[in-house]
Amino acid sequence: MLRFTNFSKSYNDHLVIAIPELELEAGVYWIRGENGSGKSTLFKSIAGLVPYKGMIAFSDKTDLREQPLEFRRRVNFSEAEPLFPGFLTSKDLIRFVGSAKGASISQQDEIIAKLGINLFVDQRCETYSSGMLKKLSIALGFLGDPKVIILDEPLITLDEWARNKLLGMIAEIDRKGDVITLLSSHQELDMPDLHIRRKFRIVNKSLTPE
Amino acid sequence: MNTHANVMTRVLTREFYRANAMFFLVVIAFCFGFMRGTEHLALAGYFVSSPWLVMIPIGVWIIYTMKVVLYNNREVRQERNVFLNSAPLLPFYVRGYAYTTVSVGQLAPVIAYGFFLVSVATTHRQLVPIVMIVGSLIVLIAITEWYLHHALVHPEKDKTTATPVRWLDKRTTKSMAWMFIEGIVRLQPGMIYMTKITTCLVIYAATHLYLYEDYDARLYWMAACAAFGANLALVYQFQRFEVVSLLLLRTLPLKLLTRVGTLILVMVVLCFPEIAMLATNLPAVLSSWNYIGAIVFGFSLIILGYGILYVRDVPFESFTRAIFFITMGWTLAILFKIPVLAGAQLNIAIGAYLLNKYFYSFELNS
Numbered sequence: 084m085l086r087f088t089n090f091s092k093s094y095n096d097h098l099v100i101a102i103p104e105l106e107l108e109a110g111v112y113w114i115r116g117e118n119g120s121g122k123s124t125l126f127k128s129i130a131g132l133v134p135y136k137g138m139i140a141f142s143d144k145t146d147l148r149e150q151p152l153e154f155r156r157r158v159n160f161s162e163a164e165p166l167f168p169g170f171l172t173s174k175d176l177i178r179f180v181g182s183a184k185g186a187s188i189s190q191q192d193e194i195i196a197k198l199g200i201n202l203f204v205d206q207r208c209e210t211y212s213s214g215m216l217k218k219l220s221i222a223l224g225f226l227g228d229p230k231v232i233i234l235d236e237p238l239i240t241l242d243e244w245a246r247n248k249l250l251g252m253i254a255e256i257d258r259k260g261d262v263i264t265l266l267s268s269h270q271e272l273d274m275p276d277l278h279i280r281r282k283f284r285i286v287n288k289s290l291t292p293e
Numbered sequence: 294m295n296t297h298a299n300v301m302t303r304v305l306t307r308e309f310y311r312a313n314a315m316f317f318l319v320v321i322a323f324c325f326g327f328m329r330g331t332e333h334l335a336l337a338g339y340f341v342s343s344p345w346l347v348m349i350p351i352g353v354w355i356i357y358t359m360k361v362v363l364y365n366n367r368e369v370r371q372e373r374n375v376f377l378n379s380a381p382l383l384p385f386y387v388r389g390y391a392y393t394t395v396s397v398g399q400l401a402p403v404i405a406y407g408f409f410l411v412s413v414a415t416t417h418r419q420l421v422p423i424v425m426i427v428g429s430l431i432v433l434i435a436i437t438e439w440y441l442h443h444a445l446v447h448p449e450k451d452k453t454t455a456t457p458v459r460w461l462d463k464r465t466t467k468s469m470a471w472m473f474i475e476g477i478v479r480l481q482p483g484m485i486y487m488t489k490i491t492t493c494l495v496i497y498a499a500t501h502l503y504l505y506e507d508y509d510a511r512l513y514w515m516a517a518c519a520a521f522g523a524n525l526a527l528v529y530q531f532q533r534f535e536v537v538s539l540l541l542l543r544t545l546p547l548k549l550l551t552r553v554g555t556l557i558l559v560m561v562v563l564c565f566p567e568i569a570m571l572a573t574n575l576p577a578v579l580s581s582w583n584y585i586g587a588i589v590f591g592f593s594l595i596i597l598g599y600g601i602l603y604v605r606d607v608p609f610e611s612f613t614r615a616i617f618f619i620t621m622g623w624t625l626a627i628l629f630k631i632p633v634l635a636g637a638q639l640n641i642a643i644g645a646y647l648l649n650k651y652f653y654s655f656e657l658n659s
Contacts, residue, residue: 130544134654151653156546168476168538175467183545205463207454223541 084108085129085231085263089137092124099124102137102290110280111257111264113272115293120285122267123163126233129265130160141230156184161224163235163267165216169209173200173219176208177226184227194222197248213240221249225256232256234266250274297380297387298394304374305441306398309364317402319487334413340422341414347422350410351429354403358433361399362440369444381446388442396437404430470558476534477527477563484526489566492520496567500574508576510583514590514627520567521591522620525598527563529612531556532602536657549648553596560595567591590633593640594619600647606658 084106091101100121116122128135131147131154140146147154167176173195181191195201198218208216217240224232234253238246254276256262266272272279282293310317328336340346369377380388397404407430414423454462467475478485499516503509535542535552561568568588575584601615626636 131653132540132543133656148653152546152548154546155544158544160541160544162540166538166540168472168479168534170475170479171467171472171539172462174462175472178466179469179472180541180545183547205459207458207462210454 084142086140086142087137088140090128090135090139091137092121092128092133092135098288100285100288100290105290107263107265108280109257109261109263111253111266111278113279113282114265114267114285114290115269115282116267116285121288122285123235125285125290126160126235126265126267129231130158130233131155132160156227157230158233159184159224159226159229159231160233161220161235161237163239165220167208167216167219170207172207173204173222176219177204177222180223181226184229186226186228191226194225197252198222198245199248214242214245217241218245225252230261231263231265234264236267236269238268238270238272247274250277253277297383298391301377301380301391301395302398304377305365305368305395308368309361309399312364313360313483315487316483319491320402337410337413338417341410341417341419341426342422344421344425347410347425350406351425354400354407354429354433357403358400358437361396361437365395365399365437365441366444369441378445381442389438392438392441393434395441396434400430400434400437403433470555470562472539473531473534473555473559474562476538477530477559480534480538481527481530484530485563488523488526492523492567493570495519495523496570496574500571500576503576508578510579511627511630513571513576513579513583514587514633515624517567517571517587517591518594518620518623518627520571521564521594522616522623524560524564524567524591525594525616525619526609526613527560528556528595528598529602529609531559532599536655549652552652553599553645553648556595556599557592560592564591586633586637590623590637590640593637593644594623596644597640598644600644600651603651603655604647605651606656 086107087102087105089103090105092099102125114122114125124133127133129139129147131151138146138148140149141154141157145153145157177191177195177200180186181188195204198221200215200218200222203211203215208219211219217237221234221237224234232253237249241249250272251274253264253266254274257264257278283290284293285291324333340350368374380391383391407426410426411423414420414426496516499512499519502512571587572584575581597619598616602612607615623636627633
């Protein structure tokens with residue numbers, strides 16, 4: 084379980100989002116909101132990329148600020164518009180992030196195959212299309228044994244095959260029963276196997292259940 | 294006709310000088326700061342004394358022209374410059390005038406020095422070098438124009454990877470340190486070359502000041518302090534790679550010790566010229582402990598700089614100001630006989646404290 088207590092994020096005294104109290108159990112959560120409503124800021128805060136006020140912690144008291152390494156081991160983040168150094172290959176990045184996240188080589192290769200990354204795994208990122216970059220970013224989000232997977236706009240730029248594969252992967256990981264998957268998407272998540280536990284909308288700088 | 298030349302000059306020539314301002318500043322400082330007029334004349338006289346020797350400046354001009362051509366190729370493929378792709382559709386004379394204006398503008402330093410050499414060769418009555426200089430200038434301008442035209446006609450060039458590189462990519466996986474090294478080298482090649490040349494000159498000059506008198510170890514340490522202080526600019530690039538180029542690095546569960554270890558490893562590779570220069574130019578009267586002290590102190594500066602960078606997001610100019618004051622402060626401290634190893638301990642302690650306190654709360658301004 085992931086708990087938010089008095090969470091707020093501001094940029095130069097301008098409040099972007101505030102969550103006084105929230106507990107998230109394992110399951111898939113769909114977070115919606117207008118452009119600039121604060122979805123990405125919320126995700127980046129949970130991923131430890133931007134500082135915030137308040138507390139984000141797991142139920143065993145593993146806090147992002149107090150135990151930054153353990154927290155990061157459990158939280159995977161896939162950006163909306165991923166950007167990687169052009170001279171690195173998918174293999175370089177997957178092996179590197181995989182070893183840091185404790186993912187076995189077989190798990191890394193399985194994810195590579197599932198998303199069809201094996202077709203370009205040895206190519207450098209500078210030669211990728213936006214869809215290929217997105218697949219790579221999503222693959223990095225599933226490495227290791229995460230307890231929270233954050234997928235910021237995971238469906239954009241993906242073809243139909245990759246889209247179905249991804250939704251299948253989310254459904255599969257959800258069946259494990261101990262993973263929180265946070266997604267933001269402007270598109271419909273129409274997949275029969277995919278059970279959305281709860282939908283939220285960011286309205287007036289706060290997270291409101293739909 | 295003037296409109297097209299004017300636009301292309303503003304987009305390519307002016308931006309070329311703006312992008313390479315640091316390079317030209319160093320060249321100007323070197324040429325006019327270290328050499329007097331008579332020395333310039335003597336050097337030019339030496340160059341034009343034979344057709345073989347005149348090949349030296351021509352060789353340098355060829356390298357400079359390659360730099361110009363590569364810059365133009367890169368710039369015309371930038372999205373913001375897509376409008377330039379219509380230039381090849383202009384009438385021959387109009388586009389020829391525009392290309393010549395751009396090329397002559399970008400090669401202006403070469404052309405100016407070429408005319409200087411021609412004037413010196415004329416006074417020495419050296420006809421062959423004159424022909425070679427004028428001929429090479431014309432060829433270099435023509436090459437620059439041709440490549441500019443070619444890049445504008447073929448802007449769709451694919452991003453491809455060379456076969457040996459692909460072969461290597463297939464068989465190897467890059468380590469974290471290698472990612473940083475390649476990232477920094479690709480991001481700031483000019484900065485690396487200039488830093489290395491300058492710091493090696495500083496070390497060489499400082500270690501050869503007193504060849505026949507007693508050498509003071511403080512001078513050696515001050516040179517090391519200046520050299521590693523200059524390399525803090527590369528530490529800035531290291532941190533940019535960590536927080537901008539490969540953002541996911543910050544989301545990984547890596548210990549701070551691992552991150553600092555990677556920094557040290559990367560900087561050992563990037564500072565190899567300084568480390569080697571300090572070793573090979575260690576004055577005979579100094580012991581190897583002085584060398585070890587200088588290296589430890591140098592790397593303590595790097596850890597301190599890395600820690601400072603995480604206090605808050607600062608532009609490069611502000612950080613260079615901080616580098617200046619830190620380096621000056623330590624130079625004075627060394628002058629007043631503060632032991633370098635004690636200084637190194639202090640630097641490491643402050644750097645470690647800052648990293649521990651600010652690493653996870655660091656936020657980019659934009």
